[in-house]
Amino acid sequence: MKILFLLCFSLYLMAEDFVLSKQNNFPEFPINIPKPASQWPQSSSQRSFDVYGNYWTLVDNEVWLLKASSKQWRKVDNVPKGKWQHLINDETGKLVIADDTQIFRLNPSKVNQGWKDYSSLIQGAKITDLTIAPSGGMLISCDNNKIIDLKKKDHITVYQTKFKIDKIFVDDLGSIWFRSGKDHYVKESSKDAWQRDWKLVARMPSGTHDLGGDVLDGKFYMEWALTGMYDFPNQGKCHEELLSFDGEKWKIEAHYGMARAYCGVSYLGNNIITAGGESRDAEGQKTYPPIAQSFDIESKKISSLPELPLALPSALSFNHQNRYYLMGYGQEKEDHKIHLFSLADGDSQWQVENKGPLGKGSSYGAKLKDKFYHIVDHKYLAILDLGTMSWTTIAVPNSPRSAAVAHYKGEIWIMSGRNKTSDRDVYIFSPGKNTFRKGPQLPHGIIWGTGFNLNTKLYITGGVDASTFNNATYQYRH
Secondary structure, eight states: OBOOOOOSOEEEEOGGGSEEOSOSSOOOOOOBOOOOSSOOOTTOEEEEEOTTSOEEEEETTEEEEEOTTOSSOEEOSSOOSSOOOEEEEOTTSOEEEEOSSOEEEEOTTOGGGOOEEOGGGGTTOOEEEEEEOTTSSEEEEETTSEEEEEOGGGOEEEEEOSSOOOEEEEOTTSOEEEEETTEEEEEOOOTTOGGGTEEEEEEOSSOOBSOOEEEETTEEEEEOOEEEEETTTTEEEEOOEEEEEOSSOEEEEEEOSSOOBSOEEEEETTEEEEESOBEEOTTOOEEOOOOEEEEETTTOOEEEOOOOSSOOSEEEEEEETTEEEEEEEOSOSSOEEOEEEEEETTOSSOEEOOOOOEEOSOOEEEEETTEEEEEETTTEEEEEETTTTEEEEEOOTTOOBSOEEEEETTEEEEEOSBOSSOTTOEEEEETTTTEEEEOOOOSSOOBTOEEEEETTEEEEEOOEETTEEOOEEEEEOO
8 A cells, every 4th residue: 555745845955964973883772562472483573562562573574463352372464575674663542664675554444544655755865774763754765875864744754864874773862873894874863853852761561541659669650551553453441450650661460350440549558459430341331330449569469458438530649647638529520629538547438538629530639748739620729638638729820621740859740731831731830839830841752650759760651642652661860
């Protein structure tokens, strides 16, 4: 299947943009990905992991796949003819393969559209290498000494160099490198490149959204939750697993025994408590069970807790002074006051606390010292004083919905979400000054994602960018 290109712009940059590096190799850029359910095939090359939880590789110049839902590798059918030498999964979730004269791309969420031919990009030259571009698209090097950067929406930048290009590389700062013989050249990323503020450190088992969690004993815990794009071909899935992140890699800690999403996840003693939210059956039908489950991090066992006073379709939780608090809006369609319940170890029923400000929809927030900060969709930041159990509100400049919220260096970071400015925008609230200021832009939109502070470092993960459910975990650098 051919695709016609409408080039929005084409910019040629001369060789002076690349400078000779003193390094005799590419810098290291390790990214921790989940271990596949089955070992990589022998003699496989170009190993890759996509945002949908699938593993891809080349074996004898043919495309092989380990589906997220499978433990068996298989050769992929209906691949265009070619002796494929290069394979990547870009940040938009697309699979790209190339040999020395052809480039094809497949969208796993639109498999019926087939493979799209991008070979016209190279204009008769031969391909020497392929990797992921700083923008998240594809970066191609050719034997005519050109590097082609295909960005989103088919925007193209072409770098014309004076040297033969053997191999290309993109480092963690978004700088582009190439090797020519024994020499290495680099074009440093711009001062406003997102990679100078955020570092990609790990990937979750798949993209997911509507997340929340908390930190206990050096790990961040959250439910795997819900994704609209999982497996191959893509399909929606509500997961039943509890995940943890130790600052380096994600791990499946436990199975709830039922699909769970939009839950409140925090801790009580040595137990991770998951409460409220929704569940889905095999046919995708939603239910809102008023349940709470406890995971003992030492025994690794799941047990049930007292039933909630009412169902909370989207819940949010935190721990304060050895009590587990759960909040969320009910099933009412109109605005209503947020519900707040609490539970101590050994309690036989939940305590009903003061209701919060008017609103509806999903719940996102973070605790900092003796206050809890909760984003109310397109309304305000609602602040709960945990000493007096009283609420106040303050308007957020971009009026977000479903923003990731975390604390960092004594301030509250409100990141992404559907808002009036940009899905990449960050606003930082200073509790002492009661003011907001603009923060560094995110790598991309992370709507319905989650932010958290782990070992004094700020992270953000998951969510949705345009139509892609993301599995990247980023750490703030400063």
